[in-house]
Amino acid sequence: MIKYDVVIAGSGIAGASVAYFLSRKGFKVLFTDVKPFERAGDKPCGDAMGKHHFDELGIEYPKGEELEGLVKAIDIYSPSEEIRYRVTGEGFEVNRVEFTKRFIRLAQNKGAEYLPEVQVRKLLFKNGRVIGASLWSRSRGEWEVEADLVIDATGMSRALLRQLPKDWPIRDDLRPQDMNIAYREIRKLKEPVEEPEILRIYVSQEKAPGGYWWFFPYSFKDGVVNVGLGVQGGMGHPFPKDLLYTKVLNSPIFEGSEIIEAGGAAVPTRRPINTLVWEGIAAVGDAAYTVNPIHGGGKGSAMLSSWCMAEAVEEAANSGGLTTEALWGANKCFIDRYGAKQAALDIFRVFLQRLSDKDLDDGMRRKLIKEEDLNTVSLHGDLELSTVEKAMRLLSGLRRPTLLFKLKTVADYMGKIKEHYRKFPEDPSGLNSWLTDLQRIYDDFLKKL
Ligand SMILES: Cc1cc2nc3c(=O)[nH]c(=O)nc-3n(C[C@H](O)[C@H](O)[C@H](O)COP(=O)(O)OP(=O)(O)OC[C@H]3O[C@@H](n4cnc5c(N)ncnc54)[C@H](O)[C@@H]3O)c2cc1C
Structure with a gap:
């Protein structure tokens, strides 16, 4: 059985970035995703990211194909739409696939092994600790790998964490009311958008109960907007797609517009997971509930959790091994920088x-x-x-x-x-x-x- 320092399940932005942060420190890393490379990180999303995330982690701003537009401010509208708050702050509309691919390539360049279209299936346990996982692909069937640490970066599916005993604190299942269920479309409008560098958020319990609906223009693409709606889970609210169609897309601005992409997904909106590490397993990104509970933005904080994880792995390796105690610094790192807030x-x-x-x-x-x-x-x-x-x-x-x-x-x-x-x-x-x-x-x- 091949042995790695770290095996990562999932290569969305959390998995791809932790693969990069670890491999650039010299660890032997394997990261996989059930999706092909061409669809890396394509979870339906509003695609907005604040500039500060890049500054905090010393990561290059998105450019070229990774960039759909620039952001200067967010306007927040009251339910009657009579009152508007403008919150200024620079950011980007990113192309989520190209952006994720950047980290996959960076990790590969640093020696990490990337296996697209490979599912991480079952965790392997020994003496009350995770010691590896079984992998599966259509062409190769099932095989097993060993690792000092297995990281669940499978997003909301939490494919590995869900296999853990219920009394492991890292399992920490998500309550439906602590998630937001959303649907969004990318549309080309007939007319260009005024002030395309301003994102719009509309708060309305009637249209988007327990959530909001958004209108995010891609400023580099005339008339292209990311429009979506999210509702609080577990409350019996109508489907977000139905609400978007009956309450939002019937507005004249969308008349004659063309759908470029459509899809729905859920996002956790709660405090961080109980702990990021436990007995041979760790979690980053949506799997670790690192998303902002108010606006549902999760890419920047997913990368932060990945960065903290890599720092903790390095520290633990230098102090003798990847035990829970030695990796505990991952929690403190994340809480100090973001988790407490x-x-x-x-x-x-x-x-x-x-x-x-x-x-x-x-x-x-x-x-x-x-x-x-x-x-x-x-x-x-x-x-x-x-x-x-x-x-x-x-x-x-x-x-x-x-x-x-x-x-x-x-x-x-x-x-x-x-x-x-x-x-x-x-x-x-x-x-x-x-x-x-x-x-x-x-x-x-x-x-x-
Ligand atoms: C509608 C919507 C709008 C959003 N808008 C924004 C926004 O504007 N800005 C922002 O920053 N965030 C936004 N978010 C949140 C953001 O999309 C997520 O926080 C972010 O994508 C999380 O990344 P991740 O890598 O943790 O998870 P994911 O992107 O979900 O990646 C998980 C990966 O794991 C793979 N996988 C699953 N199971 C397995 C397995 N067993 N083996 C191998 N691979 C597996 C999946 O294929 C997937 O690629 C939005 C979310 C939604 C739903």
Whole structure:
């Protein structure tokens, strides 16, 4: 049986980038995907990525074929569409396949072995630890490989994590209400789009319950837009495709437009996975719930989780082996850079999903949270107390019962969660009690909401 340092299941952006980050450090890496190279990373997506992700990881900006357009700002519309917030920030509309292929090629150039159209099937266990996996391809049938670490980068399917015993904390199954189910089309409109470097997000419980619908132009392609709609899972909401067709695509702007691509997919919108590593197995990207719970963007944070994983593997290898204890730094790396903020945003997400369209319109009209506060929330996961106090004053004239009055509770719990993540255990032995306390914070928050 061939032995690798690391075997990676899935070569979307998470799997391809972790393959690159590990192979450039000299590890012997095998990474596979059930899809062919030509379809690498083609999960249906809004394709938007902030520039800051590239700066943080020292990765070259997308260019040439990898780029569909530039982004200067995002406009967020209230349910009535009468109020608009503009959040400025540079970014890109990427070609997701070309972008993923870049990392596959980079990893191959550094010596990683890439096997497209190969499925990772069953995990192999020995003495309570994952020690490898079986692979399968149409041409070769089934065979087994050994590895010091197997990484699940299979996205929402979590093909390997789902095989683990339920009491392994890394298994951490996804509840349906903590995911967003989305459908999107790429369309060529008859007319060019005005301000093509501005992405548009429309918040509306009526049109996209528990989610939003979006209109993202590709500024390099006249009149081409990525338009989609996502709803919260597990709530019995109608299918997002039906909602997109009945509530959005009947608008005159889409008349006579041509469908270039269409597809649906789901995305996790919750706090990060309990732990990124456990007894010979690790997780990155959507499989590890690294997505932003508010806007559902996940490519940048998937790459961050991959980067943290590679750093931890290097550190563990230098200290004697890839044990859970030695790899524990992957958790701290991700939590410090993003995970704590992500958990705070999860609290905010739960609140937003309960607001009515009237609340959302009132909140935006009265500027309870302003554009600049939104920037702070999205950059740091903080809802400043001064903002909340101002918001309470602005609300004082409003007599009807509204969840908006709970903004202070939300801000408090966002702070509490972040504080708790700062106390993430130094080693695996403290994880269980830390998770019990975390659950208590969530339970208290839900009781008070
Ligand atoms: C509609 C929609 C819109 C989105 N919009 C944005 C956006 O605008 N910006 C953004 O940043 N993010 C967006 N996201 C999120 C983003 O698409 C994901 O976070 C990102 O693609 C996750 O990458 P990944 O590599 O973890 O998973 P995936 O891209 O799902 O890759 C997993 C790979 O694993 C492979 N695989 C599965 N099982 C196996 C197996 N057993 N063996 C081998 N291979 C296997 C699959 O074929 C797949 O290629 C959106 C998501 C959706 C659904």
